[in-house]
Structures are given as structure tokens and as C-alpha cells.
Amino acid sequence: xxxxxPRGWRTHFSRSMWLLLGLLALLPVMAWLQYRWIGQVxxxxxxxxxxxxxxxxxxxxTEFDGEITRAQLIFWQMPQGNEDPAARVAARFRDWNRxxxxxxxxxxxxxxxxxxxxxxxxxxxxxxxxxxxPEWPAKFAAVKARIEEPGRRGPEQGFRRLNxxxxxxxxxxxxxxxxIREPRELRREPEPDRRRHLFGPPMGWAVVTxxxxxxxxxxxxxLARRLFAQGGExxxxxxxxxxxxxxxxxxxxxxxxxTKQFASPDSTAGLFAVRPGCFFQEGPGPFPRTRRTEILxxxxxxxxxxxxxxxxxxxxWRLLVKHRAGSLATAVASFRLRTMAISFGVLLVLALGITxxxxxxxxxxxxxxxxxxxxxxxxxxxxxxxTVIRVAADNIAxxxxxxxxxxxxxxxxxxxxxxxxxxxxxxxxxFARARSDSGAELKSIAPEQIVSRALTACGPVLRDAGMVIExxxxxxxPEVQGxxxxxxxxxxxLISNAAKYAKSxxxxxxxAEKAPGSGAARIRIAVEDRGPGVAPDDxxxxxxxxxxxxxxxxxQIPGVGLGLSLVKRIVEAHHxxxxxxxxxxxxxxxxxxxxxxxxxxxxxxxxxxxxx
Numbered sequence: 001x002x003x004x005x006p007r008g009w010r011t012h013f014s015r016s017m018w019l020l021l022g023l024l025a026l027l028p029v030m031a032w033l034q035y036r037w038i039g040q041v042x043x044x045x046x047x048x049x050x051x052x053x054x055x056x057x058x059x060x061x062t063e064f065d066g067e068i069t070r071a072q073l074i075f076w077q078m079p080q081g082n083e084d085p086a087a088r089v090a091a092r093f094r095d096w097n098r099x100x101x102x103x104x105x106x107x108x109x110x111x112x113x114x115x116x117x118x119x120x121x122x123x124x125x126x127x128x129x130x131x132x133x134p135e136w137p138a139k140f141a142a143v144k145a146r147i148e149e150p151g152r153r154g155p156e157q158g159f160r161r162l163n164x165x166x167x168x169x170x171x172x173x174x175x176x177x178x179x180i181r182e183p184r185e186l187r188r189e190p191e192p193d194r195r196r197h198l199f200g201p202p203m204g205w206a207v208v209t210x211x212x213x214x215x216x217x218x219x220x221x222x223l224a225r226r227l228f229a230q231g232g233e234x235x236x237x238x239x240x241x242x243x244x245x246x247x248x249x250x251x252x253x254x255x256x257x258x259t260k261q262f263a264s265p266d267s268t269a270g271l272f273a274v275r276p277g278c279f280f281q282e283g284p285g286p287f288p289r290t291r292r293t294e295i296l297x298x299x300x301x302x303x304x305x306x307x308x309x310x311x312x313x314x315x316x317w318r319l320l321v322k323h324r325a326g327s328l329a330t331a332v333a334s335f336r337l338r339t340m341a342i343s344f345g346v347l348l349v350l351a352l353g354i355t356x357x358x359x360x361x362x363x364x365x366x367x368x369x370x371x372x373x374x375x376x377x378x379x380x381x382x383x384x385x386x387t388v389i390r391v392a393a394d395n396i397a398x399x400x401x402x403x404x405x406x407x408x409x410x411x412x413x414x415x416x417x418x419x420x421x422x423x424x425x426x427x428x429x430x431f432a433r434a435r436s437d438s439g440a441e442l443k444s445i446a447p448e449q450i451v452s453r454a455l456t457a458c459g460p461v462l463r464d465a466g467m468v469i470e471x472x473x474x475x476x477x478p479e480v481q482g483x484x485x486x487x488x489x490x491x492x493x494l495i496s497n498a499a500k501y502a503k504s505x506x507x508x509x510x511x512a513e514k515a516p517g518s519g520a521a522r523i524r525i526a527v528e529d530r531g532p533g534v535a536p537d538d539x540x541x542x543x544x545x546x547x548x549x550x551x552x553x554x555x556q557i558p559g560v561g562l563g564l565s566l567v568k569r570i571v572e573a574h575h576x577x578x579x580x581x582x583x584x585x586x587x588x589x590x591x592x593x594x595x596x597x598x599x600x601x602x603x604x605x606x607x608x609x610x611x612x
Contacts, residue, residue, distance in 0.1 A: 020358040027351050034343050042336035049328055050266075053236070056227045057267045057321060058302070063223055064271060065315070066278040066300025067102055068210075073279065073295050074100075075109075075178040075206050085180040086111055086122075086130060089206045094128035099296040102219060107173055107211035110140075111180070113204040114147065139170050143207055146177065167244070167316070170209050174272070174316075178206040220251045228321075235331070237261075239320040240271060250317055262320040266328040270315030277303035382424070385417035428562065444479045444597060445487060447512040447523050453484075454491035455510060458499065462508070465499040470509035477512060478596035480523055482574040487594075490567045494527040494590050497564070500557055502531020505587060514596075521596040522576075528589040534582040542580070543568045567592075 074092050089111060097103045111122040111130065121133045121140065136144070146168055168175045179202040220240065228234045239262045240251040249259065278300035325331035392410045401407050451473060455462075462469055480487075491510070498508045507530045515522040534542060538549035546561040567590075571578045575595050582588035 020354055020361065024351060024354045024358070027347055027354075031344065031347055034347070035340065038336060038339050038343060042332055042339065045335060046328070046332035049332065053267050053321065053328065056236075057269050057319065060223050060227050060319065061269055061271060061275075062278060062300050062302055063227075064220070065273055065275045066303075067100075067105055067219075068272060069274050069276060069278050070100065070295060070300070071096075071106055071208060071210070072176060072178065072274055073276070075208055085203055086113070089178075089180060090124050090128045090130050093124050093126070095293070095296060097126045099293065102214075104211055104214045105219065107209045107214075109209070110207040111204060112143070112147065112207060115203045119144075140207075142168065143170065143175065143177070147205055170207075173212045174210045176208055178208060180204040180206055216251050221253070224253050235324055236266070237322050237324055239265075239322070241318050241320070243270065243316055243318045246318065261326070262322050264327065265320040265322050267321040269319045270317070271319045272317040273315035275303050382421070385420045388417045389414055442481055442483060445482055445484050446479050447477045447525060447594075448473050449484070450487045450491055451510050451512050451525065453488045454495055457488070457492050458495040461496055461499045465503045466506060467499055467503070468507045470507070472509065473512040474514065477514065477523060478521060480574070480594045481597055482594070486570045487574070490570050490592060491525060491527065493563045493567050494592075498527060498529040498531065501552065502529035502587065504532065505530030515593055521598075523594045523596050525592040525594070526589055528587065530587040533584050533586050533588050534580065535584055539580065539582065543578070 074096055075089060089109070093106070093109045096106060109124040110133075111124060113120045113122075121136055122130050123133055124130055168177070181202055220238075224234065224238050228236045228238065234253070236253075237257055238251070238253040239249065239259060242248040242250060252259070279295060279298055323331045325334055392414050395401070396407075396410055401410065451471065455469065455471065495508065495510065502508070509526075509528045511524075511526040511528070513524055513526075515524040532551070535549055535551060538547075538551075541547045542549070543564050544561075545565040547565075548561040568578050571592055571594070577593045579591045579593075580588060581591070
């Protein structure tokens with residue numbers, strides 16, 4: 001005879017199950033390796049980001065200071081032969097406006113002739129024309145005072161290397177002075193092919209005024225966008241202040257940002273300095289003679305002075321660069337955290353996927369076993385009544401009935417086995433219906449109605465078993481919401497089990513009452529017997545589909561093990577619970593807990609019935 005195996009904890013796993021568990025066990029190792037790899041990648045990304053930032057700062061110094069240096073070099077040139085010094089300056093300014101990459105950088109150029117008293121002041125137009133000014137504007141007072149400083153006009157100032165800017169300005173626009181000289185004599189040195197110019201005192205001064213608004217509104221923003229922006233948006237904020245007055249802001253890429261955040265910048269460098277190395281190779285020897293068209297059209301190269309200026313203080317201004325995240329280290333740490341979150345998220349999804357696949361695989365394996373056990377159990381349970389019906393039919397067909405009493409006996413036997421088959425088929429259909437959400441007709445049900453119909457349906461079975469029936473229903477119980485037929489099937493199944501398995505006790509009681517305890521109102525329906533009870537080993541499994549205890553199987557009582565599983569599914573579908581209290585030899589009590597409808601809902605329904 002076939003016996004289904006108990007469904008305790010499965011200690012045996014299939015090969016695919018062990019493979020999935022092995023993959024799941026590898027995930028912590030992968031997480032540790034990925035953590036190390038992300039740390040190394042983040043460190044490398046931080047180093048690359050710092051190198052790119054340093055390169056961008058150096059390139060900005062090269063391009064900005066290159067244009068400042070270009071402006072000085074174009075007006076600082078050695079006089080050539082009998083060329084008029086003033087005409088030479090005017091020609092340089094005209095060439096600047098025609099050939100320079102940023103002609104708007106120079107706002108205006110003036111000439112001051114100091115060779116005779118009184119000094120004369122002229123303004124050079126962008127076309128190269130020289131226009132004399134009848135009076136000295138007040139804004140040139142600081143310029144005149146600077147020229148009159150001791151030693152400024154003397155012959156010892158005949159030649160000075162370009163080494164930076166001072167604080168001279170006109171109306172807030174940076175200004176520099178370039179001496180206008182003429183050769184005094186030219187003589188050959190003893191060494192071949194080497195000459196030296198000797199100059200007299202300055203004949204005058206070229207006053208070159210830069211455009212501070214152009215630098216602030218156009219030049220610096222254009223360099224910041226081109227050198228620091230990636231994909232149209234910059235990750236860095238720039239601040240340019242005067243080196244001697246850090247509180248004096250020249251340019252700020254984000255005016256809304258506070259200047260306090262630049263207290264610890266990611267990179268800093270000197271700006272607004274003259275760097276001849278952007279155009280010439282610096283070193284000992286005479287200053288190189290270069291045609292002005294070459295200076296005006298030559299692109300500033302990556303000068304070594306600009307590279308050494310990173311972190312130095314050789315400029316009139318100070319460039320401070322800060323990452324928008326607070327600092328470059330903070331941005332790299334944020335990148336690391338995001339990468340780790342994404343990576344660990346992928347690993348988590350992978351772990352969940354493996355877990356779900358493991359659970360699905362095990363459930364599929366259990367389902368296959370359940371299907372096999374179901375087929376074997378059904379075939380076993382169907383074989384007995386079908387065999388009895390077939391034998392009885394053969395006996396009737398072979399004329400083995402002697403009298404009416406034999407015919408009645410065979411008819412009763414066939415009827416009993418047919419009812420047994422019908423009950424079995426109905427139970428299977430009800431089980432299938434309980435697994436589906438469709439087909440349930442929910443309405444308000446009185447607990448008394450459920451108990452009465454179940455007892456009426458089980459009346460013949462209880463009478464045949466000789467059971468004494470006790471019925472106890474509390475008055476004024478609230479109604480429950482559910483499918484009447486399914487709920488009757490639940491209670492009927494419990495009563496039938498009592499008649500079938502607790503027949504020796506000869507007693508069964510059905511109660512309907514309010515469930516004790518606090519919380520939402522619930523109805524409790526209890527079915528109690530005095531039979532042998534349920535063995536402690538079977539209690540955890542009696543609600544499993546197709547499960548039948550060892551004692552039940554040994555008793556040869558027919559069944560397929562679907563009854564209690566069916567009851568549990570129906571009750572849970574009605575948002576209820578089922579519990580059992582039993583011990584071997586002292587009977588069993590099954591409790592159904594169903595949520596009760598609120599009193600106001602019942603009152604409204606009763607009022608509607610009265611008014612209708």
C-alpha cells in the first residue's frame with residue numbers, strides 16, 4: 001500500500017540547488033573583491049582628477065598671463081634706427097587691434113613726452129592716430145607721480161627686464177608704463193657677432209590701460225568655461241582675488257557662492273604676472289629680438305614659469321579653485337560611495353535573484369513531488385471504491401443475486417462507494433476553487449447560518465457514527481463577510497473529520513462566539529471532539545496538502561489529506577486564521593477566527609432592509 005512521505009525539513013537538495021547555494025556563497029567574496037577594486041579605482045580617479053585640475057590651472061595661467069605678457073612685449077621693443085618712438089608706439093597699438101587674439105584687452109593707450117618741460121600728454125586712437133590732449137585729466141595724477149619717483153627718470157633705468165605688475169591703475173583698470181627710448185650709441189664687443197645697445201634716459205612713457213570689465217565679464221569667464229567645463233558644465237568654482245588684498249574679489253565664477261568656502265582650495269596659483277617664457281626661451285643672454293607680428297600671432301606655449309607658478313605667489317592676483325562638492329577629495333569620496341552603492345546594489349539584486357531562483361527551484365521540486373503524491377494518492381483512494389463497484393456489478397451481471405435481500409445489499413454497497421467517490425471529487429474541486437480568486441460570492445453571513453447548514457449537511461454522517469452533538473451559539477453575534485458555501489464547507493470538513501477520526505469519543509461540540517482578547521472584533525467557530533487527538537509530531541504538518549499522519553494511515557481510514565489544507569486556504573482567503581489545540585488521547589479542538597463586520601455596517605444594512 002502506498003504511503004506518502006512526511007513533509008518535514010528537507011535535508012536533501014538537488015544538484016542544481018547545491019549549485020545555486022554555491023553561487024550565493026560566492027557573493028561575499030565578490031563583494032570583498034569589488035570593495036578593494038572600487039577603492040583602487042577611486043584612488044586612481046582622484047589622482048587623475050587632481051592632474052587634470054593642475055593642468056587646467058597651469059593652462060589658464062599660460063593663456064591669461066600670456067595675453068598680459070603679449071600686451072607688454074608689443075610695447076616694449078628695442079628702437080630700430082631713426083624710427084620715431086611715438087610713431088612706433090602708435091603702430092604697435094594699431095597692429096594690436098588688427099592682429100591680437102583679444103584686442104579688447106587694452107582699453108586705451110596714452111603717450112607722455114617727458115623730454116622737455118612741460119610734459120605733453122597724447123592719446124593714441126585704435127587707428128594709430130595720435131591726438132594731443134590740452135589738459136591733464138585728474139586720473140593721470142597717480143601716473144605722473146609714479147614717473148616722478150626718484151630713479152624712475154634717471155639713466156640707470158635704461159634697461160629693465162619685465163618681471164611683473166605693480167599696483168598702478170586708472171579708474172580701476174590695471175595700467176603699466178613702458179619707456180620710450182632711442183639709441184645713444186652702438187658699439188661692437190670684442191667677441192664676434194655680439195652687440196649691446198646703450199640707451200639714454202627715457203624720452204617719454206607709453207601708458208597702457210587694460211580693460212578690467214572685459215577681463216571680468218568676458219576674458220576670465222571664457223577661459224573658465226573652456227578649461228574647466230566638461231560637457232557644458234564645470235565641476236569647479238573659481239575665485240580670483242588681489243594678492244595684496246584677498247578680500248578684494250576680481251572675478252568669481254559663481255557670484256552666489258560664499259568666498260569662505262575657498263579657505264582651503266583644491267588648487268591655487270599666482271595670476272596676472274609677466275611671463276616672457278610663454279613666448280621666448282628664458283635664460284641668460286640678451287633679450288631676444290622678435291618681430292612684433294610674430295608676438296601678436298604666436299600662441300602662448302606651456303611656459304615653465306606657469307608650471308612653477310602653481311602654488312607660488314608671483315602674480316598680482318591669486319587664483320583659487322574649489323570643487324563644487326566642497327573639495328576634490330569629497331567629490332572622489334562621493335564617487336566612491338556612489339560606485340559602491342551601485343555595485344553592491346547589483347550584487348544585492350544578484351543575490352535576491354539567486355535566492356528567488358533557489359526558492360523557485362525548490363518549490364518546483366516540491367510541487368513536482370506533490371503532484372506525484374497527489375496522483376498516487378488519488379489513484380489509491382479511487383481504486384478501492386471503483387473495485388468494489390466493479391465487483392458488485394460483475395456479481396449482478398453474472399446472476400449471483402438469489403433474492404431481493406442480496407439486491408438491496410449490492411445496491412446499498414454501490415451507493416455507499418458512489419457517495420464516497422462523489423465526496424472525494426467534490427473535495428478536490430473545492431480545493432481547486434480555494435486556490436483560485438475567481439468564483440467567490442462575498443456577502444454578509446450570520447455565524448449561526450454557517451453552523452446550522454454544516455450540521456445539517458453532516459447529520460447522516462454523525463448519526464451513522466453514533467456521535468452526540470452539542471451546539472452552542474452566542475446570541476447577537478455580528479456577521480462576517482464571505483462566501484457562504486465555502487465557509488460551510490470549512491465547518492462541514494471539521495465536523496466530518498471528527499465523525500471519521502474521533503468516532504471512539506462519541507461526542508462533538510460546535511461553538512460560535514466572540515473571540516476573546518483585545519483588538520478588532522472577531523468571530524470564533526470551534527469544533528471540539530473527544531477522540532484520540534493529534535500526535536505532537538503531526539501538529540506542525542496537518543495543514544500541509546496531502547499530509548496524513550502515521551496513525552491515520554495505519555487506521556485504514558480513507559482520505560487524501562486535502563481536507564485541513566482546504567480549510568486553511570479558505571479561512572485565510574477570508575482574512576482569518578485557523579488554530580488547533582490537541583494532545584494525544586485527549587481529543588482535539590479546531591478554532592476558526594473570522595473578522596466581524598463593524599456594527600455600523602450591519603445597522604445600515606438592517607435599516608435598508610426595513611425601509612425596503
